[in-house]
Amino acid sequence: MKTLLKKSKEDKDYKFYELILPNRWDLIIPFIKKNPVIWVALTVLMIFYSVWAGNLTFFGFVIHLRYLFAAYLGLQILYKIDSRVSIGLGLFSLLWSANFLVNNEVKKAESLAIFAYVFLSIGVLWQFYELYKGRKDSEAKIK
DSSP states (O other): OOOOOOOOEEEEEEEEOHHHHHSSSSHHHHHHHHHHHHHHHHHHHHHHHHHSSEEETTTTTTEEHHHHHHHHHHHHHHHHHOOOHHHHHHHHHHHHHHHHHTTTTTTHHHHHHHHHHHHHHHHHHHHHHHHHHHHHHHHHHHO
16 A cells, blocks of 8 residues: 655654554543543433434444443543433433423333433442442541
């Protein structure tokens, strides 16, 4: 494959796919760590958008809901987001689900009820983690 960019004599030649999909995650991770609100909001919006559109597709790739929830869980762990955010999203999903039931949109209401369950489960599990971490920190302060 023909090289597109050559930095200097010491550096290697970059191929086209290396420019589009870099294999050096150490360049990408700092951007993700600097913008947690953007990534969490984007993931949550994609989850709620999938209520209407089903599975999302980007450039022919299908993104299933389980991948979106895994991404949300990963962002939750990476940024140590407060557990109340997940619980709030779960309660919002339940209220929104009731709205769909009133309008006789049962499939959307069922999807949102499942979302609520997942968000509430993530929130409760994260609260257990925060409780454990809080006890561990308080024991360390006592010693």
